[in-house]
Amino acid sequence: MESSFSYNVMSYPTKFFLQTHPDRLASIAAWFGMEPPTVGKCRFLELGCGNGSNLVSHAFNLPDAEFVGVDLSEKHIRHAKESAQELNLLNLKFYELDVMKMTVEEFGKFDYIIAHGLFSWIPSFVREKVLSLYREMLTPNGVGYISYNAYPGAHLRDMLRNMMRFYTQNISEPMEKVGNAISFLSFLAENTSATKTYQPILRDELMRHSRHDATAIFHDDLADNYQPFYFHEFASQLEKNGLQFLSEAELQAMSINSFSPEARNFLDSFDDPVQREQYRDFLSGRVFRQTLFCHREITLNRQVEHSVLNKFLLSSPIRPQSDKPELAANKVEKFVGTTGTGFEIDHSLTKAALLHLGKIWGQAISFPELLQAAKRMLEEQGLTDENWETRFNEAGAIFFQICFNTSIIELHLHHPQYNAEISDMPEVNRLSRWQLRYSDLVTTLFNKYMKIDDPVSRRLLELLDGTHNRAELSAQISEFIETNIEQENKREMLDNLPNWLDESLFKLARTGMFVS
Numbered sequence: 001m002e003s004s005f006s007y008n009v010m011s012y013p014t015k016f017f018l019q020t021h022p023d024r025l026a027s028i029a030a031w032f033g034m035e036p037p038t039v040g041k042c043r044f045l046e047l048g049c050g051n052g053s054n055l056v057s058h059a060f061n062l063p064d065a066e067f068v069g070v071d072l073s074e075k076h077i078r079h080a081k082e083s084a085q086e087l088n089l090l091n092l093k094f095y096e097l098d099v100m101k102m103t104v105e106e107f108g109k110f111d112y113i114i115a116h117g118l119f120s121w122i123p124s125f126v127r128e129k130v131l132s133l134y135r136e137m138l139t140p141n142g143v144g145y146i147s148y149n150a151y152p153g154a155h156l157r158d159m160l161r162n163m164m165r166f167y168t169q170n171i172s173e174p175m176e177k178v179g180n181a182i183s184f185l186s187f188l189a190e191n192t193s194a195t196k197t198y199q200p201i202l203r204d205e206l207m208r209h210s211r212h213d214a215t216a217i218f219h220d221d222l223a224d225n226y227q228p229f230y231f232h233e234f235a236s237q238l239e240k241n242g243l244q245f246l247s248e249a250e251l252q253a254m255s256i257n258s259f260s261p262e263a264r265n266f267l268d269s270f271d272d273p274v275q276r277e278q279y280r281d282f283l284s285g286r287v288f289r290q291t292l293f294c295h296r297e298i299t300l301n302r303q304v305e306h307s308v309l310n311k312f313l314l315s316s317p318i319r320p321q322s323d324k325p326e327l328a329a330n331k332v333e334k335f336v337g338t339t340g341t342g343f344e345i346d347h348s349l350t351k352a353a354l355l356h357l358g359k360i361w362g363q364a365i366s367f368p369e370l371l372q373a374a375k376r377m378l379e380e381q382g383l384t385d386e387n388w389e390t391r392f393n394e395a396g397a398i399f400f401q402i403c404f405n406t407s408i409i410e411l412h413l414h415h416p417q418y419n420a421e422i423s424d425m426p427e428v429n430r431l432s433r434w435q436l437r438y439s440d441l442v443t444t445l446f447n448k449y450m451k452i453d454d455p456v457s458r459r460l461l462e463l464l465d466g467t468h469n470r471a472e473l474s475a476q477i478s479e480f481i482e483t484n485i486e487q488e489n490k491r492e493m494l495d496n497l498p499n500w501l502d503e504s505l506f507k508l509a510r511t512g513m514f515v516s
Helices: 004-009 022-031 053-061 074-086 124-137 154-167 174-191 198-210 214-221 231-240 261-268 273-284 306-311 348-359 367-380 388-405 430-436 455-463 470-483 490-495 497-510
Strands: 043-047 066-071 092-096 110-115 138-149 243-248 288-295 313-315 333-336 342-345 410-412 441-443 449-451
Touching: 022 110, 022 138, 022 243, 022 288, 022 306, 022 410, 043 053, 043 124, 053 066, 053 074, 053 092, 053 430, 066 074, 074 092, 110 124, 124 138, 124 231, 124 243, 138 243, 154 174, 154 198, 154 214, 174 198, 174 214, 231 243, 231 273, 231 288, 243 273, 261 273, 306 367, 306 388, 333 348, 342 348, 348 367, 348 388, 367 388, 430 441, 430 455, 455 470, 455 497, 470 490, 470 497, 490 497
Parallel strands: 043 066, 043 110, 066 092, 110 138
Antiparallel strands: 138 288, 243 288, 313 410, 333 342, 441 449
16 A cells, blocks of 8 residues: 555545445445345444544444444544544544455454545555455445546546656655646646647646645645556456446436437447446546445346335425426426536426425435325415326436436435424534534535535534524624624625524524534
């Protein structure tokens, strides 16, 4: 593996990987016909856990599950142990250990095993060991996750990586190395004579690096050990270890809807999922994969029908673009997610179901219950139907496509209990306050990011420690706005403070972030 010294000198940045949550892994496994281990009581292992931030988030919200993290860096593990102790996470253990020394006899078996940002950055003999650990340590119905850089898209990054490494080959100090690498990339982007294809590639990579921490660039782009894979190569390594491809960690990453009709027909001609996925990568130029897999003996269902939705709880922040959406048939309404992307629907029952799903955001609901709620909504508006079963089937087919082709609706097998009430002295959970120390992202009880990127919202979360009533919160936020010289639109914010505070507390409550 890459020397632990580099990670002790420059720690990898704090990250929370929502796509590695056991509920996500279990839900996708169930989509393809598996009976995955119970999320709330699972055993979960992360190889290369870094400073433990990912596992801390999972362990806090799943107190009856058991989590184990292993990393080679003493600095990472020291931070991880301190975090677990501070949050009193008795269900979480960390070990400073080389994976080459891990055995199933010492650690036992796990229901879910993940390795994020590890596989492409370790020597081949360590990769072989990692895959053998999955083979030996995964329970019979367990799910594995490995992320890695993928060809053909990674060829472009290889080119830039090799240039930056060549330019900085005589620089050893990490921050100086990163700074010089980015400066050189910027120089190339502005001064190349090849402007039609080469310059846009350089500028895109420069933009990508501008969004990353220096520590991530140092370890991801300038590391000594680095090896992307074609998907078929990775699948072959799985097969050699008695494992098989299950899915990507995001269902929409397997969708072919964005391709031309000719490309879709071409991809549909392959029954073998490995071949289909490989050709999909060729068509999309995929750079990065987050692959799920299981034991080879498991029989998977690749012919998934919309009845699969009955297995799940659904949640979504989806909302209609219109302030007054019309639910009548043949009236097209656009629904959008938090990023503004969305789709148009004219099916009455589906529109009502999406409307209800967005209204209860923060909660999860079974698909049959969702359809019944939508039916009641339509009937209350005088929109009846003589054949509700047909409408239910039609809505199921539409929801199936939405769930597979977009990320707007989340599927769950685990439904956490939470407090939706706003107490007289509201208190945000300790995890959220802990996360704010290291990031502007906090994770909700429903495994979603909430971005706290403005100083007023951050100050509110700091004050929500259970010692302030609403009047005190309002007074302190008002004082903060008045005295914060960097705050723009002060008068407007102060005038709107009562509404803003109500909306903020409501949003926190319905995403399960208050202490019960």
